[in-house]
Amino acid sequence: MNEDELNGNLGMGSSDFDQNKFHQVTVSDPHARSSSAFTVPRRYVDLKFLNAGAQGTVVSAKDTLTGQKVAIKKMQQPFVMTMSAKRAYREFVLLTSIQHPNIIRLLNAFTPQTDVANFREVYLVMELMSHNLHEVISRLRLDHRTLSFFVYQMLCAIRHLHQSGIIHRDLKPSNIVVNDECVLKVLDFGLARKQTVDTAMRMSDYVVTRYYRAPEVILGMGYSEKVDIWSVGCIFAEMIKHQVLFPGRDRIDQWTSITKVLGAPSDSFINRLGQSAALYVRTQPQYPGQSVEEIIPDGDFLANTENSGANLTAAAARDLLAHMLTIDPNDRYSVEAALNHPYVKLWFKEDEVNALPSENRYRAEYDRDDKQLSEWKALIFNEVMQYQNTHDIFQGTG
Known part of the structure; x- marks a missing residue:
């Protein structure tokens, strides 16, 4: 049984899409021993499974009109639950809005369905990159x-x-x-949120995979953009050590994992917590923490790749990491401070660091709206139709 049968899409057959414009290809997942039907414009051929996760199945394909290889993501059951529909809406709007060399570029987007009643599939065509960073970390020691x-x-x-x-x-x-030229791009905006001056807003339990979750998120504080700096710090450490720095089985264990390494937080931080969170933190073991040299010893680096003239040294890397992985977000580096740190500043390019902001069409109030599933479905359908009406998805490059 394939994914479409499991989702109750039996009997749709050839009448469900325009066969002059689309063709359907069944792609097998060799790991899960399952399959998924991709209904895509005929310009895309040679579909091959890449990966699958909670948010969708991704295949590689050849675009016969441009000659380039692309990645096509089929959003995974976007209309089964309100939460997944909201996430699909966020990702679609942001991918069609945000443009930067280090953010994955949307090449095309479509649905084979032509009315909202039958609407059930969303496809995103993106640049095809060689590897994700998890694969790189697991296979290579990086200079x-x-x-x-x-x-x-x-x-x-x-x-x-x-x-x-x-x-x-x-x-x-x-x-x-x-990719093979070490160009890096960020993707997956299903949990992205518009910045707000409402610092009392809280993240849901679903936000940020646990290992990369900032202390203020774990403890239910208000949050800012510095949660992303914490995550980058965790990823940076993982690239050096080839293992997760703060592995936690659950929220409580995650907090313990952090304090065992970094030590107990300051009174200033604890005093800004809610009453129950503050009480919990104060009753936990007060670990002294480790020095950054103990956390990331010299042996974790490739010593023969140091270049003191370019500030590419273990000491410089540890200094940047220590400023990113600071429990109190008030003391944590901002992204601007991190970009000006000697360890990364050698790469500084004005058009990359200070690129003009992208148009932000994402409406922050939707994060707080109590919309019905049918309303989210209609919102996404309208977005996809708007995209298709303004892009020649069958003949042009999008």
């Missing part, structure tokens, strides 16, 4: 230049998002892709 360049590009991406009024909120190695 200082590559570590520095990857961190710089992550920082450029989140600075652009922040300048465009967006906090990513779910940065992790599997949401970052690279």
Whole structure:
């Protein structure tokens, strides 16, 4: 049984889409031993499974009109629950809005359905990159230049998002892709949120994969764009150590994992917590924490790749990391401070760091709206139709 049968889409057959414009290809997932039907414009051929996750299935394909290889993501059951529909809406709007060299570029978007009643599939066509960062970390020891360049590009991406009024909120190695030229791009905006002056807003439990979750998120504080800096710091450490720095089985264990490494937080931080969170933190073991040299010893780096003239040294890397992985967000580096740190500043390019903000069409009030599932479905359908009406999805390059 394939994904479409499981989702109750039996019997739709050839009448469900225009066969003059679309064709249907069944793609098998060799790991899960399942399959998924991709209904795509005929310009896309040679579909091959790449990966699958909670948010969708991704295949590679050849675009016969441009000659380039692309990635096509089929959003995973976007209208089954309100939460998944809201996430699909966020991702679609932001991918069609945000443009930066270090953010994945949308090449095309479509649905084979022509009315909202039958609407059930959304496809996103994006640049095809060689690997995600998780794969790179698991296979390679990175030299200082590559570590520095990857961190710089992550920082450029989140600075652009922040300048465009967006906090990513779910940065992790599997949401970052690279190519063979070490160009890095951030993707997956399903949890991104528009920045707000309402610092009392709280993140849901679903925000940010646990290992990369900032202390203020774990403890239910208000949050700012500095949650993304914490995540970059965690990823940076993982690139060096080849293991997760703060592994936690659950929220409580995650907090314990952080304090065992970094030590107990300051009174200033604890005093800003809610009453129950503050009481919890004060009753936990008061770990002294480790020095940054103990956390990231010299042996974790490739010593023969140091270049003191370019500030590509273990000491410089540890200094940047220590300023990113600071429990109190008030003391944590801003993205601007991180970009000006000697370890990454050698890559500084004005058009990358200070690119003009992208148009931000995402409406922040939707994060707080109590919309029905049918309303989210209609919103996404209208967005896809608007895109298709303004892009020649069958003949042009999008």
